[in-house]
Amino acid sequence: MRIHETAIIEAGATLADDVEVGAYSIIGANVTIGAGTKVGPHCVIDGHTTIGRDNHFYRFCSIGGMPQDKKYAGEPTRLEIGDGNTVREYVTINTGTVQDVGVTRVGSDNWIMAYVHIAHDCQVGDHTIIANSVQLAGHIHIGDWAILGGLTAVHQFVRIGAHSMIGGTSSVRQDIPPYVIGAGDPFRPVGINSEGLGRRGFTPDSIAAVKECYKLLYRRKLTIEQAVEEMQQLQQAQPDSAAAIQIMVDFLNASGRGISRP
Numbered sequence: 001m002r003i004h005e006t007a008i009i010e011a012g013a014t015l016a017d018d019v020e021v022g023a024y025s026i027i028g029a030n031v032t033i034g035a036g037t038k039v040g041p042h043c044v045i046d047g048h049t050t051i052g053r054d055n056h057f058y059r060f061c062s063i064g065g066m067p068q069d070k071k072y073a074g075e076p077t078r079l080e081i082g083d084g085n086t087v088r089e090y091v092t093i094n095t096g097t098v099q100d101v102g103v104t105r106v107g108s109d110n111w112i113m114a115y116v117h118i119a120h121d122c123q124v125g126d127h128t129i130i131a132n133s134v135q136l137a138g139h140i141h142i143g144d145w146a147i148l149g150g151l152t153a154v155h156q157f158v159r160i161g162a163h164s165m166i167g168g169t170s171s172v173r174q175d176i177p178p179y180v181i182g183a184g185d186p187f188r189p190v191g192i193n194s195e196g197l198g199r200r201g202f203t204p205d206s207i208a209a210v211k212e213c214y215k216l217l218y219r220r221k222l223t224i225e226q227a228v229e230e231m232q233q234l235q236q237a238q239p240d241s242a243a244a245i246q247i248m249v250d251f252l253n254a255s256g257r258g259i260s261r262p
Contacts, residue, residue, distance in 0.1 A: 004041070022059070030076075031064065034083070047095045048076050052083040052108065062092045067120035069097050069138065082108035082126070093118040100139055113150070131168065143178060143251075145200065161251045163200070165193045175255045177217065178247045179210050187260045189218065202244060209234060209241035213248045218262060228252050 028046030047064030143162030167183025
């Protein structure tokens with residue numbers, strides 16, 4: 001364990017033997033940090049916070065702070081962060097609230113750039129890229145491999161699907177289905193993230209099936225329920241692409257705010 005002499009580790013904190021903590025950083029009493037994690041200088045990690053292995057928090061991060069929610073009354077809500085995340089300067093991630101599941105979660109292998117705010121009860125998946133100054137309100141769900149461009153603001157309770165891609169300076173007020181790419185204020189979809197899917201090993205047939213799902217959702221003047229029915233028929237006709245289609249079906253069945261429209 002390499003702890004700078006000016007760092008403060010409160011009694012009760014649990015740090016793996018090889019954790020690094022930089023100058024003037026503060027680790028709270030209810031914090032657990034896994035092996036290989038590095039905490040840069042001038043960071044504060046507090047609250048009921050559990051952090052996994054091999055994460056890197058750069059200088060001036062504020063992790064595990066109380067929710068910015070006027071209903072919060074000091075309940076022992078939590079923050080859970082997985083493994084292998086890069087968290088750049090001035091990032092803030094808050095704990096959850098009892099009005100939701102009581103825990104904010106950030107998965108593994110995420111790239112979170114400077115000045116990002118992740119509010120209470122957000123659920124962030126794995127392998128996401130959240131660019132500079134993205135602001136996530138409370139209760140937002142972000143699927144695996146999603147990419148959010150810089151200065152994007154996302155409304156509370158919005159769901160952002162896996163493999164989607166949001167252009168910079170967007171305003172996201174409704175759910176963005178998986179695979180969809182777009183931008184704007186408000187966000188408008190323009191197609192699917194076919195380039196990203198190819199890089200992640202999706203077959204040409206699966207990418208073609210995802211494109212057909214996009215057409216069913218946005219080009220055929222169907223209701224969401226009708227589009228889902230057509231997607232399920234597509235699964236039967238193309239069993240090799242059924243798993244890729246199921247990601248879209250599950251998302252649409254769980255959507256609560258309605259989906260973003262062109």
